[in-house]
Amino acid sequence: MTTSSTALSTQIQLAARPSGWPTHDDFRIVTVELGPLQPGEVRVANAFISVDPYMRGRMNDTRSYVAPYALGERITGGAIGRVVESEDESLPVGTVVQHQHGWSDLIQANASTFHAVPERDGVPLSLSLHILGMTGLTAYVGLTRIAPMSAGDTVFISGAAGAVGTAAGQIARLLGAKRVIGSAGSAEKVRLLTEKYGYDIALNYKEAPIREQLAAAAPEGVDVYFDNVGETTSRPHSTL
Numbered sequence: 001m002t003t004s005s006t007a008l009s010t011q012i013q014l015a016a017r018p019s020g021w022p023t024h025d026d027f028r029i030v031t032v033e034l035g036p037l038q039p040g041e042v043r044v045a046n047a048f049i050s051v052d053p054y055m056r057g058r059m060n061d062t063r064s065y066v067a068p069y070a071l072g073e074r075i076t077g078g079a080i081g082r083v084v085e086s087e088d089e090s091l092p093v094g095t096v097v098q099h100q101h102g103w104s105d106l107i108q109a110n111a112s113t114f115h116a117v118p119e120r121d122g123v124p125l126s127l128s129l130h131i132l133g134m135t136g137l138t139a140y141v142g143l144t145r146i147a148p149m150s151a152g153d154t155v156f157i158s159g160a161a162g163a164v165g166t167a168a169g170q171i172a173r174l175l176g177a178k179r180v181i182g183s184a185g186s187a188e189k190v191r192l193l194t195e196k197y198g199y200d201i202a203l204n205y206k207e208a209p210i211r212e213q214l215a216a217a218a219p220e221g222v223d224v225y226f227d228n229v230g231e232t233t234s235r236p237h238s239t240l
Contacts, residue, residue, distance in 0.1 A: 050129045142168065153178060179201070
């Protein structure tokens with residue numbers, strides 16, 4: 001427990017609803033004063049915030065699976081940081097936490113809205129927002145529970161250069177895949193798949209129909225297809 005004082009927090013708010021690509025004018029940076037902590041609250045200094053594709057949809061005022069962002073309010077989303085002041089015994093000062101409070105350098109809220117995560121030696125905190133977070137879990141569950149793949153399988157992953165796709169390729173390799181094939185939409189992404197993320201073969205779906213490329217890359221067939229995009233492609237016997 002700590003003796004709390006006021007503090008200044010810098011946050012990014014949605015100033016206008018974008019038309020097409022967001023611009024700087026669609027956002028504003030403001031400084032707000034945080035009052036002293038109330039019982040059960042903690043104050044967290046963010047180390048990393050997550051910027052995700054789904055956030056663009058939330059900038060529109062349309063009905064979806066999650067409420068749109070409100071104008072003039074802080075943009076919320078995944079973030080990770082460290083407790084710097086606490087009025088809750090479950091999250092003492094120094095605890096690393098994840099939360100959905102989003103784009104701000106300093107967050108203050110009830111301790112129940114934060115989730116403590118283990119701090120691992122030599123592992124950057126940012127990985128808790130990717131391979132050790134939601135995207136990594138999505139890839140792991142897809143390959144081990146929904147497909148599931150087996151050692152020696154040929155695995156094809158569409159949208160392979162995205163957050164889930166890069167995780168799925170690495171996890172498939174660790175699970176013993178015989179061959180990991182991915183598709184992406186640019187020469188740079190294709191290069192990264194083989195040079196950085198461990199894919200055996202990477203296909204640029206803009207160069208030729210993916211059905212034709214996949215047939216040439218895996219003439220013996222594909223055992224597991226991890227679909228990140230929902231596009232038409234070959235139909236392997238086990239599909240996610």
